[in-house]
Amino acid sequence: MTIDWASFTPWTSLAGGLLIGLAASLLVLMNGRIAGISGVVGGLLRPRTGDTAWRAAFILGMLLAPGLYAWIWRIPQSEITTSTPLLVAAGLLVGIGTRFGSGCTSGHGVCGLARGSARSLVATLSFMLAGFITVFVTRHVIGG
Template sequence: MTEFTPLMSFAGGLMIGLSAVALMYFCGRIAGMTAILGGILPPLDRDWAWKATFLAGAVLAPAILAISGIRLDFASPVPVYAVIVGGVVTGIGVTFGSGCTSGHGICGLARFSKRSAAATLTFMAFAFLTTFVVRHIFGGF
């Protein structure tokens, strides 16, 4: 089982929300991580510079915290193969869903997008279903 960490979860959600608002305010862009990642892969799009900077910040921020002595626990109860399979399945879903959870769930809902509301409800329904099946039918990892 995973730990219940409401304060850390709230802080993480707050930082994600603030970064999405800052990106929209300063650059007029939506913080959909899949589109941002896709923009730095060949062929490069015209916004590749800010996208590379955004992703570098997402990678460097935890590294800076770790170097500063703040203890970070990145342990996962899920085996690596399951993370890889989940990533592939998520990538397929992102393609068919025209965006990822961050683009639809954080930015799309904030803009009152009906398409994003439908996508987010679908993401969440399948997340609940998958969690139930894995933990209660398959016995968890």
């Protein structure tokens, strides 16, 4: 294994992680809810009275985040190299998978592990392992 030190961003990544943790903490302590993005979005597809406003507000906040961020600081570059058909497949898998698996990187990976949930540990290990294998296959077996 070789570490790409040139791309390694320990401080900004740690600081970003702390902000994500702060956001998840605020939501559970103030509203009693889990900050799991797939759950927050998915819940809107099954609207229940009194349960949609906070979800919509959360998503609106996320959508306005790049604007706020760009106003304070420069948005780091991002690069998407995946082809359109592959992006469609990826989106479908992420949509179906996170709902069947009851969570994603935030709900299981951050909140679930922070709660010490065994379900979330199994889910996180499953999606991390699947992610590692998928990138290995696409980068080094097919694309290598």
